[in-house]
Amino acid sequence: MKKPIIIDCDTGTDDAIALICAHLCKEIDVIGITTVSGNVELDYTSENTLNLVDEIGWNIDVVKGKAKPLSRDLITASHIHGRTGLGDVVLKRSTRGFYDEEVASYIYKKAKEYNGEMSMLTLGPMTNIANAILRYPDIKDFIKEIVFMGGSLKGGNVTSVAEFNIYVDPEAANIALESGIPLTMVGLDVTEKVIMTETDRDYFKEFNNPHANITAKILDFMFKRSERFGREGALMHDGLALASMVLPELLKKEKHYARVETEGKITTGMVVVDKRRFAKDKKNVDIALDVDVNMFKSWMRDLICY
Ligand code: BDR
Ligand code: CA
Secondary structure (H helix, E strand, C coil): CCEEEEEEECCCHHHHHHHHHHHHCCCEEEEEEEECCCCCCHHHHHHHHHHHHHHCCCCCEEEECCCCCCCCCCCCCHHHHCCCCCCCCCCCCCCCCCCCCCHHHHHHHHHHHCCCCEEEEECCCCHHHHHHHHHCHHHHHCEEEEEEECCCCCCCCCCCCCCHHHHHCHHHHHHHHCCCCCEEEECHHHHCCCEECHHHHHHHHCCCCHHHHHHHHHHHHHHHHHHHHCCCCEECHHHHHHHHCCCCCCEEEEEEEEEECCCCCCCCCCEEEECCHHHHHHCCEEEEEEECHHHHHHHHHHHHCC
């Protein structure tokens, strides 16, 4: 049976590649896509998502989510992803509209409809799922698991200790961590190990299909960006989180009790793991610590290069 999932994203260069893979992935049934502010503002992340799914011929609900974190001002990463979020990649403007429902209610309704079998994959700040948990506390009995791209135990990418998705809305991440829903954290500890090369990009270029074309264009932009910034190569953060849902051997994980710092002067957004003995009954999240990079790359190639 295919895994029913909602993908929540802030499209975004690497989010876009994750969506391209999700569309082609036979093991999952994407029920709908919800958008959130993060890499860039909500209007851009939402339009990028709609334009992208149209361009690859994917007829799927796209629900516009929250424009602001739960209780903070929005911080974006437009210096990394470009003003629109997709760098210099321009997609044809979609002519259809968003699925017209408030995001928390959409997630809750779908979770109930699928009777506990639905999973969530969050690829941006966790604002939408946190809103759903706050508004509908019994949702915890209807979501099978949340796999989230975010966090890091090894140090951050936006501050010395915080990863971007968690940093933007740390309160939302804590609500998810405290929810009782089974969680998997796919953070920088593994995603920064998956670096696409120009050889990888050239392989996609040989295949003339919409999925491969857009992937190659996005990778091109990522290489230009790396030259400019001297860091953040072509990392597949969000694609890796997706892949982990269908490749059980891809990641090595350890279960821990983790919370997110929300009040630190220099540590806000840091994922703090409590390994003391007394915390062993509180373990709330499987944390990915290592990855089989070749397995990921060949999975991505096999999907996109049809
Ligand atoms: C995460 O932040 C965004 O820039 C990426 O899309 C990814 O979800 C990595 O820290
Ligand atoms: Ca993202």
